[in-house]
Amino acid sequence: MLKQVLRYPLWLGELLTGSKSFVANPLIGSRRLNRWGLHVARVVLAHGVMRLRMGVLSWRVPRDDRRQFIEQGFVIKTNFLPEAEYRALVEEVRQADGEVRQCCQGDAQTRRMLLSPEMLVDMPRARAVLRAPAFRRLMRFCAGHLRMPICHAEWVMNGVSDAPADPQTHLHVDTFQPTMKFWLYLEEVSDINGPFIYVPGSQRLSRRRLAWEYAMSREAKTHADRYTARGSFRVTPEQAQALGDAPPRAFRVPGNTLLIANTFGVHARGGAEPGSSRLALWGMSRTNPFIPLPGLGFEWVNRLQYRVLQRQRREQDKRAAARDVQASWHRIDADDAWPRNASADRYGEHG
Template identity: 40%
Template sequence: MSRLLPPLRRAARALLLPLRTLELLSGAKSFLDHPLIGSPRLNRLGLHVARVRLADGLARWRRRRLAHRVRPDWREAFDRDGFVAIPEVIPAEAFPALRAAILSYQAPAREMRQGDAITRRMAIDPAMLAAIPALRALLERPDIVALMHYVAGFRTTPLHYIQTIVSHVDGNEPDPQEAFHADSFHASLKAWLFLNPVSEDEGPFTYVPGSHRFTPERLDWERRRSLADPKAIDRMSARGSPRVSREDRAAMKLAQPRALAVAGNTLVVADTVGFHARGASARSGERVEIWSYARRNPFLPWLGGDLLSLPGLAERRVGWLWALRDRFEKRIGQPWQPVGVRRPVSD
């Protein structure tokens, strides 16, 4: 039987090759798990760099078609830096009531631990939107929707959560989010609307301005990283979320990172193909935000067509995703563990 296993494995790989080839035109990014994406021979021939260049060209093309709907000052800031920070995004007279409603709301929550930090999330679902109408109005505001579409590069509705970052919990493992990294090889959206002030020593969102652009230096770095042995580098880089060193950033002629110490009621929207990190926190504490995320297949040429963005479906997706991962936990994993009904901040 043992003699039959190698031929059977080779036959299985051959049968899967057409599917693996099609996955090259998707957001698949793991050098460790995908035989073509992680192929040294194909990457020496330019496979990874070709995927990066094509995805970037399509993202810029789609954004040009979405640009007219975005406030010019927001668009200019994003195009220059890769992120835009908008203070007092909610009228000052309306913000305290919305903040109080969110912080007092109770709902099922999930947590994931990374190093010495815990991330807690509550889905912004139909029940929360019905209980807090001002939250629905905020997420449907045309200027904010247009900005998120522009950064995502698609007319798609992000996944929305109430997110709490708990810093310096028990344990000595470092928080992997404190290392500068890109989320993938292509454009994607993340947004944070901070409900409390965040100082420079409280784990602020930190971004390398201009690092969302694929300059010749960035493309050379992408080529070199595609040739590294995925079994010899850190696991997150090998799985397609590359960590970047200070020396790498200098070689790419990038600006110094900018830590966004912000007041409450500040919205930050960023393309996380740029290098970013969670700043170091000097003390334990909890940071609460409205957190939004969108990432689609980067090789789609059209702007819309996302059926799950339709009203009535969009706000239910988080629950469906959690249920799907629960159902297939042994096969695909489920890092988000239920912790019961909670408020965003600890009692």
């Protein structure tokens, strides 16, 4: 009892951070407080702060990109790189020799290679893409923060086991605050290997969306779905239809397409054929949603966030080893851990 009382200052402080779990924090999960509007208040305040920061960071970001992201919740750019640069980037990523970590969810495996500043020393093409001024301005605007997103090379493999379906294929929202994820696809994406699905306009705070957030907050703590209980609400197809401007859109796109999405909007990973996969550069940004200033964009801050992540992963490895299990993101050292020897005709054919 005393231990719980002593934790209340921590739980209270978490209300002003990106903490989202209704089961881990009794204040966030309080039925009474949420009946009084706590969750909805956090949603509204987080979105107001994000719009303020995006306004500050909108300088020299193309107007069409800004409008599409604000109104639809995503930005899409096909033929993002010149053809020769794109093909060279794909080959460089496939031949990269960094630490590979894997997460298994349902019947899918996602493998990622962290593109830290140290890793990019030996990846000049990826470094050029991620440090291009226009790319950085667009990332910062969509993230509402000067700090660049943490970036990985990502290889998603579908249907690799007889486990239940990948939970990422269920329509959902990531959290209560606006967040940004991007994919620069290094292969064609189709119904074969699982396109990204997004409900256009579902990221906006309409009356329907706020009413839905309010209703979900009152039942989230005891919800049967564990992701919902942890603050990543699952969405039924009927709810998705009501929350957006249009039906869910599947992004079937050629390689060399850049897609940026606000994952407060309703989204999912599309269904895919067993044995299929897709390769991309992937990154995400999720910052404290209640600080009105857009942060610091110095290179030492960027390096620091990678070092913090690497240290966290090492600590997770140690804790998992002590329990004789694998960390949720664990190292893979097998010869086929990365698609280095894949046939070149699998990518780039659409430019």
